[in-house]
Amino acid sequence: MSDTVRIGVVGLGRLGRRHAENLARRIAGATLVAAASPVAEERAWAERALNGVATYAGLTELLRHPDLDAVWLVTPTSLHADQVIEAVEAGKHVFCEKPLALDPADCDRAIAAAAGRPEQIVMVGFMRRFDPAYAEAKRLIDEGALGDIVAIRCVSEDPIDPDGFFVRFAPTSGGVFLDCCIHDIDLVRWMLDGVGFSAVAAVGSRIVTPALADCGDVDTASACVAFAGGTIADFYVTRTSHRGYEAAMTIVGSKATLEVGRAIPKLPLTLEQAGRRSVAGQGDFFERFGEAFLLEARAFVAAVRNGGPTPLGLGDAREATRLACAMRAALKVG
Amino acid sequence: MSDTVRIGVVGLGRLGRRHAENLARRIAGATLVAAASPVAEERAWAERALNGVATYAGLTELLRHPDLDAVWLVTPTSLHADQVIEAVEAGKHVFCEKPLALDPADCDRAIAAAAGRPEQIVMVGFMRRFDPAYAEAKRLIDEGALGDIVAIRCVSEDPIDPDGFFVRFAPTSGGVFLDCCIHDIDLVRWMLDGVGFSAVAAVGSRIVTPALADCGDVDTASACVAFAGGTIADFYVTRTSHRGYEAAMTIVGSKATLEVGRAIPKLPLTLEQAGRRSVAGQGDFFERFGEAFLLEARAFVAAVRNGGPTPLGLGDAREATRLACAMRAALKVG
Amino acid sequence: MSDTVRIGVVGLGRLGRRHAENLARRIAGATLVAAASPVAEERAWAERALNGVATYAGLTELLRHPDLDAVWLVTPTSLHADQVIEAVEAGKHVFCEKPLALDPADCDRAIAAAAGRPEQIVMVGFMRRFDPAYAEAKRLIDEGALGDIVAIRCVSEDPIDPDGFFVRFAPTSGGVFLDCCIHDIDLVRWMLDGVGFSAVAAVGSRIVTPALADCGDVDTASACVAFAGGTIADFYVTRTSHRGYEAAMTIVGSKATLEVGRAIPKLPLTLEQAGRRSVAGQGDFFERFGEAFLLEARAFVAAVRNGGPTPLGLGDAREATRLACAMRAALKVG
Amino acid sequence: MSDTVRIGVVGLGRLGRRHAENLARRIAGATLVAAASPVAEERAWAERALNGVATYAGLTELLRHPDLDAVWLVTPTSLHADQVIEAVEAGKHVFCEKPLALDPADCDRAIAAAAGRPEQIVMVGFMRRFDPAYAEAKRLIDEGALGDIVAIRCVSEDPIDPDGFFVRFAPTSGGVFLDCCIHDIDLVRWMLDGVGFSAVAAVGSRIVTPALADCGDVDTASACVAFAGGTIADFYVTRTSHRGYEAAMTIVGSKATLEVGRAIPKLPLTLEQAGRRSVAGQGDFFERFGEAFLLEARAFVAAVRNGGPTPLGLGDAREATRLACAMRAALKVG
Numbered sequence A, B, C, D: 001m002s003d004t005v006r007i008g009v010v011g012l013g014r015l016g017r018r019h020a021e022n023l024a025r026r027i028a029g030a031t032l033v034a035a036a037s038p039v040a041e042e043r044a045w046a047e048r049a050l051n052g053v054a055t056y057a058g059l060t061e062l063l064r065h066p067d068l069d070a071v072w073l074v075t076p077t078s079l080h081a082d083q084v085i086e087a088v089e090a091g092k093h094v095f096c097e098k099p100l101a102l103d104p105a106d107c108d109r110a111i112a113a114a115a116g117r118p119e120q121i122v123m124v125g126f127m128r129r130f131d132p133a134y135a136e137a138k139r140l141i142d143e144g145a146l147g148d149i150v151a152i153r154c155v156s157e158d159p160i161d162p163d164g165f166f167v168r169f170a171p172t173s174g175g176v177f178l179d180c181c182i183h184d185i186d187l188v189r190w191m192l193d194g195v196g197f198s199a200v201a202a203v204g205s206r207i208v209t210p211a212l213a214d215c216g217d218v219d220t221a222s223a224c225v226a227f228a229g230g231t232i233a234d235f236y237v238t239r240t241s242h243r244g245y246e247a248a249m250t251i252v253g254s255k256a257t258l259e260v261g262r263a264i265p266k267l268p269l270t271l272e273q274a275g276r277r278s279v280a281g282q283g284d285f286f287e288r289f290g291e292a293f294l295l296e297a298r299a300f301v302a303a304v305r306n307g308g309p310t311p312l313g314l315g316d317a318r319e320a321t322r323l324a325c326a327m328r329a330a331l332k333v334g
Ligand SMILES: NC(=O)c1ccc[n+]([C@@H]2O[C@H](COP(=O)([O-])OP(=O)(O)OC[C@H]3O[C@@H](n4cnc5c(N)ncnc54)[C@H](O)[C@@H]3O)[C@@H](O)[C@H]2O)c1
Pocket: A010, A011, A012, A013, A014, A015, A016, A036, A037, A038, A039, A042, A057, A058, A059, A074, A075, A076, A077, A079, A097, A098, A099, A125, A126, A127, A179, A285
């Protein structure tokens, strides 16, 4: 392999475009050589915006690009497992956006494919693990600063979306647990070193978005989980936040408690007017995790160049999917 | 009845002493005339500290005090129902500390006794309803400022107690849901105008206090509930807080979200030292709800003087007990 | 003297009414027996609201009230010195609202009168010293927790007043330094144990309230002072705050820094709406210092009953006036 | 000129190294071709860390580098004026770190040199203007959202430095006003569109660092300024902060007040332990203004490529020096 990792991105939607720009400009040691999308305008955008990168209609075509080292999958979740398998079997390193798949069985197929190729890096993109605040929290737990972990409380909020875009997206996304809460599920498992769960419950509301009933989804949910070691966790997730984008976690230990990422302002600006002080929240996950997306990409590239280890492998991604599915199965709506 | 309400307090423990001092000095329109406790030192304290108030060994004796208008019960929870009934049948107005009882059947007995005495005020002391912040939240909901209520998230924390006093207290207190979480349960029901619940789940941890296993209790728990109207609620409750005493609630509406009472400092003082800024939390429920205890007592006294209505009746208290019992029954420990 | 201190209040305006109610109802050991005001409606209010207290047209008449122990002056500042002298010479204990007078010479006359009557308590009402947060700051300084005091930074803000009431009040109030900033001046001198100042400068703005030019006043000012021991202080004071009432202080020591009273919310409520989080500020000094007014009154009453010492004497009040006058003299407007 | 701006950096100290890395890797449209320092180890570092950039012992030598477009001065402040003149006369675009010089006369010499070369960009590095929060504040002022500007309050704090490094640095840095406060001076002038000042006062303390007396400097100072339009400003600056690095500003308008950059945490992490909540502050100006340094460099490069205009010219830098000198002249120590 050349010293520079040659990457092809697949999927140029909301998030794919962002990954493509990062890989093209901001990741030393990597170069973006190809991009794929079935949509002509997306390919036209890539040619224009990404220094004349080669474009293809799909993964199969992109895999034939000469000297390609790695594939970066940012396609709809329902395609992930098959595309991981196809790319792995074509001998490529693979980065795949979260979640790996919508059920454990699909994850297992991808795991089986990767198992035969231990020299290829196959990583799933739970980028929050690369955020400096969550990473520091993990470090503090590991060094014992918090003591035993008693409880972890998670909050993930998407700004309220009056267009209801996510309603159309819901059926293929897997619903609020598999699409949103999955980040916190992965983080909790990471913080707890992968301990297994022993009880799961969840309640949800679709008062704001009744149309979600069609696919059994909710816009706001609360789940609680008991883990084998005696730790509990709860997960609040909503698509109808008035505060803006929010990703927060409270880690309660026997010695100390750590609150991560709560109510981060868009900018450090407080407005005082009419007797009130106010602060704007963040707009979306790009604002909150822009740096984490870069660090995640650098970690993948470093793993490829160093021949491993994988920063975040398929086994963990499978377990996250399994717990999210358990939440979905447990969901009660009032 | 004289214009001033003559009150006898029963129970002079941790909280009873405080109620007695309030009634003796800070409630216009009321006068503390008697106090009861089986403990001689507690009676001696009352004689010394409360202007020579008459003291008795128990409720039965105190009820014979001449011209007594009302009884204020601050006794162990297991005695509440029977004492309410005895005092009601003696023709007294009754204030009873929360919770009314540890199961709905006991509540029903008290309700039956009170039903025959509509002219007597019988009130339960969920003092948080009288806190100006929670009261303002209720007002904003009622005027529609938050829209439909999608979710309510509750936090109640007691400071970590290295002596484990509460462990000895646990068997008779009813456990973490009936003793602590009950406040939030009452508040959520109040905010939602008493709507019924349709699903309940709970997980708990006793990593910090394994001795609680003996009575099936936990020191930290997370419960979630779905209500008939489609609202969800979650309840986090702990006896091992590192932050201090905390009572907080986030009310998520379709139009706006309101956060009540979060991380109130002991004093408005921030210390900067060694590159960190720090703030002390509150020490106990007296610090947080000192004013609410006064307002609650004033509301009782006003109801007695005005001939009603009861600010917070036995029916609500019964439903709070019922939901807390459902949480306890649902509790899973990992 | 009887065991209960019999007090007559003089001045029933904005603040006098509040003091009168406190003395009538909330100060154990004191009883309000008389109230004076030249305004008939104010006297009528007192008779109605204060349990049939005796009323008089002025101080001279009130001093003839039988068995009066103490006089509580809440009159316009320009009257303070003469009224203190008259009351002291009539043999009464005296509480006088801040500032003692608008120039040091008037203060000296009051001091001379009081000097001959050491057995009478003569106290000035800088109530912020009795606020638990400022008091705790003083305690921390005294115990050495902050090290040497390098700088003190003060902020006093009155909510913007569209009616410009304070403009009419400005000529007799002495202006922004003598009327508002005087609280912080007293606090800084207290924190620094009364050390003398060696340099004073001030700048001011009347962009919002040009009418203040008539009496040489400003609505917003910033002053800085060097003290003999090497500490510096700055004072920001405004009558046009958008945040609400604010009284804050940052005490910078060689070991640690303490921030007192910053941005205290009206209630512990955060509203999330339209992507912003907002909190209401406090409305006026009653909200912020309600408890301090009570503690100040209790301290006066205790001093009277114990035969001293005076909690806050005329000497300190004179020095505060002297520094405020120096700021006014130094004021530059751009 | 080629499409890519070829830049030589002069000075590879604390800040120069950072600028060099940015120019070498993070600024599209620019390339770092040369670096100069009289210190051999610094040159060795540059060769190693900056992709084999050419190195020189000083500006004069570096100016002979072939095809150099621009010079980036990060040398001791006392050298700035002469080096700007030398580079300008060599026909180069110039970026010069703040402050331009330690007195207005030196600034004037640089201005005169640049005046004859209007086609060359000559920019001074007040990077805070490029920080998104300060920039948004400027935008809000310009669109009238704050109304007329009544007062601006500035805070700049460096973490307390037990080694007293800055004491040795003080004589050549120009002291606390010219070295630190100069950022806020420039910002205030920018916010106020360059209006002139009419009064200046300052007090300072060296309780923590008495050794500063040798060069007439202080570690903590407070200055206040009246401007021609009626606005006032105050400036607090310290080298002995317990909070960490801090750059904050409160802009008080007739319609609203805006607080910029206050108490930004190092990471969004709150630790709860022993009844206190605490947050770590930022460590230095790199943490706070890392992005601003990049945006500033991009603005310079864009101006060079577009043929102007200069983002931040010598005239403004001269006026900032003039006001800082006025503060130093006015300084009183208690
Ligand atoms: N890490 C995060 O926080 C985060 C955030 C958003 C999305 N995601 C994940 O990223 C993935 C994409 O999400 P999105 O929001 O960008 O969706 P999107 O619908 O905006 O984009 C999907 C892209 O895939 C392309 N595509 C569709 N079918 C394809 C095919 N057969 N072959 C190749 N490309 C095809 C589409 O043209 C489009 O470009 C999802 O798995 C989602 O869960 C992760």
